[in-house]
Amino acid sequence: MTASLELRAVSFAYPGGEPVLRAISFTVAPGERVALLGPNGAGKSTLLQHLNGLLLPTAGQLFVGGVPVVEANLRSVRQRIGFVFQDPDDQLFLPTLLEDVAFAPLNAGEPRAQARARAHAALAAVGIDRHADRAAHHLSGGEKRLAALATVLVSRPQVLVLDEPTGDLDARARLRIVRLLQERPETLLVATHDLEVAGAVCTRALALADGSVAYDGPLDRLRADRDRLGRLGLLAAL
Amino acid sequence: MGFHHLDQYAAVESGLGHLAPAARVLGTVLIAVAAASLPPGAWLEMGAVAALVVALSRYAHVPLATFLLRATVPLAFLALASLGVLLLAPGATVARLGPVVITDGGIERLGAALLRGGAAIGAGVLLVSTTRFADLVEALRELRLPAAVTAALGLAYRFLYLLLDELAQVQRAAASRNAGAGRVPRRQLLLGVTASAATRSFARSERVHRAMLARGYTGSLPSLRPQPLDATSWRALLPLALLLAALVVSARVRS
Numbered sequence: 001m002t003a004s005l006e007l008r009a010v011s012f013a014y015p016g017g018e019p020v021l022r023a024i025s026f027t028v029a030p031g032e033r034v035a036l037l038g039p040n041g042a043g044k045s046t047l048l049q050h051l052n053g054l055l056l057p058t059a060g061q062l063f064v065g066g067v068p069v070v071e072a073n074l075r076s077v078r079q080r081i082g083f084v085f086q087d088p089d090d091q092l093f094l095p096t097l098l099e100d101v102a103f104a105p106l107n108a109g110e111p112r113a114q115a116r117a118r119a120h121a122a123l124a125a126v127g128i129d130r131h132a133d134r135a136a137h138h139l140s141g142g143e144k145r146l147a148a149l150a151t152v153l154v155s156r157p158q159v160l161v162l163d164e165p166t167g168d169l170d171a172r173a174r175l176r177i178v179r180l181l182q183e184r185p186e187t188l189l190v191a192t193h194d195l196e197v198a199g200a201v202c203t204r205a206l207a208l209a210d211g212s213v214a215y216d217g218p219l220d221r222l223r224a225d226r227d228r229l230g231r232l233g234l235l236a237a238l
Numbered sequence: 239m240g241f242h243h244l245d246q247y248a249a250v251e252s253g254l255g256h257l258a259p260a261a262r263v264l265g266t267v268l269i270a271v272a273a274a275s276l277p278p279g280a281w282l283e284m285g286a287v288a289a290l291v292v293a294l295s296r297y298a299h300v301p302l303a304t305f306l307l308r309a310t311v312p313l314a315f316l317a318l319a320s321l322g323v324l325l326l327a328p329g330a331t332v333a334r335l336g337p338v339v340i341t342d343g344g345i346e347r348l349g350a351a352l353l354r355g356g357a358a359i360g361a362g363v364l365l366v367s368t369t370r371f372a373d374l375v376e377a378l379r380e381l382r383l384p385a386a387v388t389a390a391l392g393l394a395y396r397f398l399y400l401l402l403d404e405l406a407q408v409q410r411a412a413a414s415r416n417a418g419a420g421r422v423p424r425r426q427l428l429l430g431v432t433a434s435a436a437t438r439s440f441a442r443s444e445r446v447h448r449a450m451l452a453r454g455y456t457g458s459l460p461s462l463r464p465q466p467l468d469a470t471s472w473r474a475l476l477p478l479a480l481l482l483a484a485l486v487v488s489a490r491v492r493s
Contacts, residue, residue: 085449085452089400095371095396107456108454112462116462116463135395155453
């Protein structure tokens with residue numbers, strides 16, 4: 001079976017800078033739910049941006065659903081990966097939510113009526129279709145997160161990649177996002193500092209330290225190993 | 239930030255609300271052009287155009303107080319900008335304020351400028367009070383404005399609120415540390431806050447661009463709900479255009 005994600009010795013450095021990612025290799029199987037852990041500066045966000053070609057590696061190769069992430073394939077890769085950014089205000093840039101959610105299908109060349117129907121369905125799937133004609137600045141933080149999720153669910157991606165999906169949310173909004181993610185059938189890669197959220201949504205952990213994979217295995221085992229959590233800079237998250 | 243009230247009259251049910259947004263934009267342009275085309279002294283026609291705008295605002299159920307409140311600031315700017323006409327236009331002296339001479343020609347031109355400009359401003363206020371911003375951008379697209387302009391307007395509407403939020407955040411952070419006490423420090427603080435907000439905005443624009451690319455952006459913002467000028471809209475625009483043309487022709491003939 002083709003892996004949802006495959007990274008082979010991926011390295012990356014910003015021009016003139018130190019390496020941020022160092023020979024990272026891992027595979028994520030279809031339907032797998034993986035938490036990407038690591039302290040600030042470990043390279044999580046940089047790694048996520050490689051998965052849909054926002055950044056291209058300086059060495060190594062990436063594959064999404066078997067498709068190499070290279071300039072020529074970006075359109076196809078981005079249809080397979082749904083990327084939810086850390087700050088939903090970065091993701092919601094059009095005057096109404098409906099337009100924001102329909103943005104990807106329209107860019108993919110879908111007819112307007114179909115894009116509109118799919119946008120409504122995606123908003124309904126996250127429970128905020130009643131806000132379709134509202135602007136994002138009229139929504140609460142939790143609703144914005146849900147709307148940002150809808151903007152990628154509308155494309156029916158194979159893989160959902162989420163960067164800190166519950167950051168800054170109160171308990172109720174956090175629970176709402178967690179429940180939603182628990183029900184999603186897609187392959188999940190969730191970058192988070194929150195081990196509780198990771199434990200509720202994911203079964204496998206990938207921990208980064210200094211741009212390298214420092215742990216790759218069952219999340220439960222990692223959560224039980226306080227020494228290792230301390231060494232990885234994750235203990236404060238407990 | 240709570241600016242939702244700015245959109246509240248866009249949702250009212252009225253004859254104007256059923257017209258395509260592009261028709262409302264065209265109607266506004268027609269009124270503004272007609273008002274600007276009236277010669278000085280055509281008081282009857284100027285009054286008729288102003289009355290038409292007020293009547294349309296009543297028809298659209300825009301509360302008079304809201305209408306006047308929204309027109310006040312642009313009207314004040316108009317009055318300020320028109321003062322030169324009062325002082326410079328030739329004519330018989332009506333009053334003398336020290337070295338300043340006010341002539342009947344100046345008063346006539348000022349009155350004409352205020353009435354014509356007021357009618358155009360009123361039409362603009364009516365437009366934004368009966369049309370949601372998203373529809374306004376769509377109307378401009380429909381009227382073939384360059385895509386870059388409409389895209390910039392759409393993004394500006396959304397991010398204006400974020401910018402205001404960020405400005406307020408930086409201002410609060412500075413105030414909580416007692417920054418800006420006194421006139422000079424306050425000015426320095428304002429400069430600092432503005433620079434900080436600008437830096438944040440640049441960083442955000444970079445992130446937004448990445449978010450757009452991640453969802454397949456290829457250089458143009460596709461339109462989800464085009465609202466073309468339909469027959470109903472044309473049927474409403476035609477009598478408006480004829481009425482305004484008649485007023486302009488009548489004023490020109492009389493002058």
